[in-house]
Amino acid sequence: MYFELFSVLAFLSRCHCLTEKVEKNENTCGLLKQLLESTSLSVEINKKGLHREVVTTVELSPGELSGVRALLLHRWPRGVFVDPYQLASLRDQSDWQILVDSAIDLEVPAHKASGFVTYVYPTPDGPAPRLIKVTIPIHGRYHEPSFDGKTYTSVDIDAPELLLRTEKCTQLKDLEPHTVVDAPCTPDNSSTCSWVKLQHQQDQGPVSLQFPVGDGSLVTPVCGGTLLVTMICCAALSKYMWKHRII
Numbered sequence: 001m002y003f004e005l006f007s008v009l010a011f012l013s014r015c016h017c018l019t020e021k022v023e024k025n026e027n028t029c030g031l032l033k034q035l036l037e038s039t040s041l042s043v044e045i046n047k048k049g050l051h052r053e054v055v056t057t058v059e060l061s062p063g064e065l066s067g068v069r070a071l072l073l074h075r076w077p078r079g080v081f082v083d084p085y086q087l088a089s090l091r092d093q094s095d096w097q098i099l100v101d102s103a104i105d106l107e108v109p110a111h112k113a114s115g116f117v118t119y120v121y122p123t124p125d126g127p128a129p130r131l132i133k134v135t136i137p138i139h140g141r142y143h144e145p146s147f148d149g150k151t152y153t154s155v156d157i158d159a160p161e162l163l164l165r166t167e168k169c170t171q172l173k174d175l176e177p178h179t180v181v182d183a184p185c186t187p188d189n190s191s192t193c194s195w196v197k198l199q200h201q202q203d204q205g206p207v208s209l210q211f212p213v214g215d216g217s218l219v220t221p222v223c224g225g226t227l228l229v230t231m232i233c234c235a236a237l238s239k240y241m242w243k244h245r246i247i
Helices: 002-037 084-093 216-243
Strands: 040-046 051-059 069-076 096-100 116-122 131-140 152-157 161-165 179-184 192-197 207-212
Touching (some): 116 131
Antiparallel strands (some): 152 207
């Protein structure tokens, strides 16, 4: 009889713990969903010419942020690039870290380059701050010359995707309309975690940048002129060497 009573009490205790755990998980997921719905994100571009700055500002809800991590996922077009050496030099001066998904060739022109992705981790060793402001320096690539008289070309910069996660909420799929995506957990890219992507982040569309391009109609005269000048210089140099017996 005592064994049966002990079994019933153990079962009830286990059920109580499971119920309490489920309730805590639901409460945490509910707070995370409220955080997603009340968060705002905006993007602006600073500076002019081939060297710009993309400034992303995220304002999180003043609710509970304990244990919540944030991640900004940028999908960059092939018309721009980030300088890994410049980003490394800024690492000690900023409160965020960045992970680039592929090697960046600084010299490749736009028509031979590929788009790439960066992951930006604000305060990667702690919870997300209520106000996140990240400034990423970008540079325009050289573009193919234009043969239709255009002197500038447009490159569209999309707003980054805001991803949030917390280990206290395990039922991420219940946070519709927000979707769950996989992304590196930390800047060292040692493991992958599930993140919730914020939907409907901002009303504005992509930011369009204007970069100068060469005049394709001048290719022939420029190449011809360059070849002519080279030949004249070679002839003059050869004459000088022959006259002074320089071998």
